[in-house]
Amino acid sequence: MKKRLPAAILLLLVLGAALVLRVTPYDYAFQDRDAIMAPATALHSSGTDELGRDRTVRVAAALLIGLAGATAAAAITTAIAACFGLLAAFSPPSIAAMLMFLSDVFLSLPWFFLLMMARSLLPLTASPLVTAVVTFLVLAALGWPACARAIYRGATVLRSSEWMIQGYACGLKNRQLIRLHLVPHLRPLLMPQFLICVPAFIVAEANLGALGLGVGEPMPSWGAMLLELDNSALLARSSWVYLPIALLVVVLLILESFTAEVETNA
Amino acid sequence: MLNCLRSSLAIASLTALLTIFAPCQSAPRLHGELAWAIHYDPKTFDPAKVDEQASELVRYLTGGVLLRINRQTQEPEPQLAESFQVSPQGTLLVFRLRPGLRFSDGSALTSADVAWSLRRVLAPATGAVVADEFLLPTLVTVETPDKLTVRIHLPKRIIGVGKIFDEIAIEPANRPSEGRITSGPFVVTDYKRGQYLRLNRNPYYWRRDAAGAQLPYATSLRLDVLNNREQEISLFLRGEYDLIDGLSPDYFDVLARRSPQSVRDLGASLNTEQIWFNQASVAPLPDFEKAWFQNRRFRVAVSEALHRADLARIAYDGHATPAFSFISSANKIWYNSKLKYPQESTAEANRFLASSGFHRNGNQLYDSAGHPVKFSIVTNSGNAARLKMASMIQQDLAAIGMQVTIVPLDFPALIERLMHKQDYEACLLGISNAEPDPSSMMNMWLSSSPNHQWNPSEKIPATEWEAEIDKQMQLQASSPSQQARKLAVDRVQQIVADQLPFIYLVYPNVLQAISPQLRGVQPAILAPGPVWNIDYLRRQGGAR
Numbered sequence: 177m178k179k180r181l182p183a184a185i186l187l188l189l190v191l192g193a194a195l196v197l198r199v200t201p202y203d204y205a206f207q208d209r210d211a212i213m214a215p216a217t218a219l220h221s222s223g224t225d226e227l228g229r230d231r232t233v234r235v236a237a238a239l240l241i242g243l244a245g246a247t248a249a250a251a252i253t254t255a256i257a258a259c260f261g262l263l264a265a266f267s268p269p270s271i272a273a274m275l276m277f278l279s280d281v282f283l284s285l286p287w288f289f290l291l292m293m294a295r296s297l298l299p300l301t302a303s304p305l306v307t308a309v310v311t312f313l314v315l316a317a318l319g320w321p322a323c324a325r326a327i328y329r330g331a332t333v334l335r336s337s338e339w340m341i342q343g344y345a346c347g348l349k350n351r352q353l354i355r356l357h358l359v360p361h362l363r364p365l366l367m368p369q370f371l372i373c374v375p376a377f378i379v380a381e382a383n384l385g386a387l388g389l390g391v392g393e394p395m396p397s398w399g400a401m402l403l404e405l406d407n408s409a410l411l412a413r414s415s416w417v418y419l420p421i422a423l424l425v426v427v428l429l430i431l432e433s434f435t436a437e438v439e440t441n442a
Numbered sequence: 443m444l445n446c447l448r449s450s451l452a453i454a455s456l457t458a459l460l461t462i463f464a465p466c467q468s469a470p471r472l473h474g475e476l477a478w479a480i481h482y483d484p485k486t487f488d489p490a491k492v493d494e495q496a497s498e499l500v501r502y503l504t505g506g507v508l509l510r511i512n513r514q515t516q517e518p519e520p521q522l523a524e525s526f527q528v529s530p531q532g533t534l535l536v537f538r539l540r541p542g543l544r545f546s547d548g549s550a551l552t553s554a555d556v557a558w559s560l561r562r563v564l565a566p567a568t569g570a571v572v573a574d575e576f577l578l579p580t581l582v583t584v585e586t587p588d589k590l591t592v593r594i595h596l597p598k599r600i601i602g603v604g605k606i607f608d609e610i611a612i613e614p615a616n617r618p619s620e621g622r623i624t625s626g627p628f629v630v631t632d633y634k635r636g637q638y639l640r641l642n643r644n645p646y647y648w649r650r651d652a653a654g655a656q657l658p659y660a661t662s663l664r665l666d667v668l669n670n671r672e673q674e675i676s677l678f679l680r681g682e683y684d685l686i687d688g689l690s691p692d693y694f695d696v697l698a699r700r701s702p703q704s705v706r707d708l709g710a711s712l713n714t715e716q717i718w719f720n721q722a723s724v725a726p727l728p729d730f731e732k733a734w735f736q737n738r739r740f741r742v743a744v745s746e747a748l749h750r751a752d753l754a755r756i757a758y759d760g761h762a763t764p765a766f767s768f769i770s771s772a773n774k775i776w777y778n779s780k781l782k783y784p785q786e787s788t789a790e791a792n793r794f795l796a797s798s799g800f801h802r803n804g805n806q807l808y809d810s811a812g813h814p815v816k817f818s819i820v821t822n823s824g825n826a827a828r829l830k831m832a833s834m835i836q837q838d839l840a841a842i843g844m845q846v847t848i849v850p851l852d853f854p855a856l857i858e859r860l861m862h863k864q865d866y867e868a869c870l871l872g873i874s875n876a877e878p879d880p881s882s883m884m885n886m887w888l889s890s891s892p893n894h895q896w897n898p899s900e901k902i903p904a905t906e907w908e909a910e911i912d913k914q915m916q917l918q919a920s921s922p923s924q925q926a927r928k929l930a931v932d933r934v935q936q937i938v939a940d941q942l943p944f945i946y947l948v949y950p951n952v953l954q955a956i957s958p959q960l961r962g963v964q965p966a967i968l969a970p971g972p973v974w975n976i977d978y979l980r981r982q983g984g985a986r
Contacts, residue, residue, distance in 0.1 A: 206837075226830060393833055
């Protein structure tokens with residue numbers, strides 16, 4: 177019951193955003209040069225930005241891009257972490273120690289700066305869509321070590337559990353053991369990792385966008401829109417400038433509530 | 443990784459909060475003191491080694507000079523020299539110093555000090571930027587027949603030679619002091635790196651006002667090192683600062699609402715904003731792209747597709763003037779008013795493209811070989827107006843089927859691409875012109891120059907029109923006739939308008955905020971802006 181309300185709100189937000197993009201006549205990149213920083217009107221329900229672009233359309237597109245990208249990146253990073261953690265857990269102790277050492281080294285590197293470097297190495301002509309995909313892929317590729325250690329710990333406990341030993345004793349093959357015992361018992365471990373990654377990647381993309389390294393213009397992203405908050409002159413001109421940050425906080429709170437719920441159940 | 447990202451976010455937030463709420467690190471304002479902000483620390487206080495804006499300002503405020511350019515009339519006026527003569531051949535300059543001049547420590551200033559300062563600037567070991575303006579600095583000789591006379595022999599005539607002496611501060615011979623002993627209005631007395639610089643009045647300054655009162659009026663100046671526009675404006679509104687030079691358009695309107703009597707829009711500056719295509723034959727670009735960029739009709743089509751009035755109105759909130767020449771319309775003497783402004787018509791742009799074999803398929807433009815016309819425009823991150831212009835150009839060019847990607851880069855990365863690797867397709871950037879005379883722009887127009895941005899350091903001019911620009915620029919730099927110089931500069935402007943190696947967009951306006959308490963300000967668009975007549979500036983109620 178507790179989980180239903182935030183899930184419903186999130187679903188409503190996603191459906192609402194999709195509906196906005198479907199019914200609004202404007203493209204997110206369209207500049208209405210006669211309506212710069214326009215107030216909310218029937219034409220532009222939350223006004224326009226500094227280039228006359230419809231703010232509602234851009235916020236809706238940023239919501240969908242951010243959520244879709246972060247969800248996909250979280251799925252990829254959780255999958256990589258699961259593979260790495262399981263490999264270590266079911267390997268001999270010396271190999272497991274080496275793999276975990278590698279994971280720790282990976283974790284200790286200054287990834288934020290390397291991520292900025294990797295993002296800036298993209299060809300100059302990379303389209304905004306490519307920059308969006310690459311940004312989330314890079315986040316996915318760099319986000320797995322912390323999850324891998326958690327999964328390794330959980331899988332190590334599972335490996336020596338009584339039902340696994342019983343399975344071995346009954347002559348179950350590895351495939352059967354993984355399908356029947358391991359995956360169902362790992363799910364409560366993987367789900368929180370996945371749910372933690374989604375808001376973290378949304379925030380990471382917003383951070384990169386605020387540094388000018390996220391999704392390329394004119395594709396909207398939370399990071400680029402949050403940059404407007406850096407300009408008090410804009411804040412004085414329209415309260416709708418706060419819409420992206422307000423929506424970001426709502427989405428992050430919803431996602432955190434999912435995580436808390438799953439962790440409690442686990 | 444997650445922890446890393448969270449930590450980064452937390453650090454970024456904390457930094458932002460500290461930046462916003464940190465108390466100003468400036469020293470308290472003294473009686474009769476004027477205060478304003480500079481955006482970074484001066485690199486040097488040695489007046490001979492100045493090569494950036496903050497150091498230039500300190501030199502202007504502290505250095506005594508033989509001649510000073512009046513920033514309103516743009517003519518040189520005598521300062522330490524009471525007279526200045528040029529021989530008919532233009533190779534001998536004779537300065538006569540004012541009698542009784544003294545440095546800020548009370549010691550006498552004579553022709554020996556002037557000769558020593560000039561020789562130091564001319565010496566290659568000093569590396570003075572201003573030395574290049576003497577054309578052949580090692581062949582310049584300086585004589586001092588008596589304590590008040592200085593004779594300078596030049597190997598060849600230099601057009602507008604008087605203006606060079608505006609940049610040469612006279613220091614005590616053999617005692618370079620980095621602004622601690624000066625012959626100008628102020629003296630460096632206190633400097634805290636990253637915080638503030640304080641300049642006190644030179645008690646032995648030669649100048650007096652019409653009533654005989656000692657100048658400058660201000661007892662001291664405090665220049666806070668502050669690179670935060672929000673904080674600068676807040677301190678200005680609180681009366682902590684007396685002026686802001688180079689106000690951004692966004693904040694101009696904010697200030698105009700809160701303190702309308704403080705803000706001034708002086709109209710178009712001498713600076714230009716432009717885009718250009720990389721035409722260098724050594725650029726690591728595909729041949730078909732080089733062919734586009736070297737095609738005049740392609741460049742004309744781009745120019746026709748842009749809406750400059752929109753750029754000025756939207757990116758600069760109306761505080762810019764549409765541009766079509768490298769000489770600003772504010773530069774009345776040199777601007778070529780006969781240039782034909784582009785029609786800014788998409789149909790006209792399409793016509794030029796079609797005549798060069800380009801064709802449309804849906805929303806995408808293709809060249810005659812079937813390559814889709816896609817390119818990137820690099821620009822520097824952190825300049826809001828420029829990034830807005832880039833987005834608008836992206837939409838304007840999309841209307842003629844060109845797919846443009848905007849790539850903001852930090853400045854060092856941008857310079858690396860432009861100057862060293864030449865690895866870019868198009869660039870959007872501004873040029874700051876400190877002087878109205880086109881001679882100061884020689885390094886941008888001569889085809890052999892490394893600053894000839896669209897095709898740097900050409901061994902021989904790559905095209906006939908570039909050879910013609912070289913010829914006309916050399917002519918204007920050496921001709922003693924003002925009329926001949928004007929004709930040559932007009933011709934260069936016409937060639938640039940026809941060939942469009944640079945596609946000019948706007949001239950940003952000069953925006954300033956001046957405290958209503960500040961008296962004696964005379965508006966000027968040339969650097970150092972509102973403080974060019976610093977001798978006469980004072981706060982109402984301050985010491986006089």
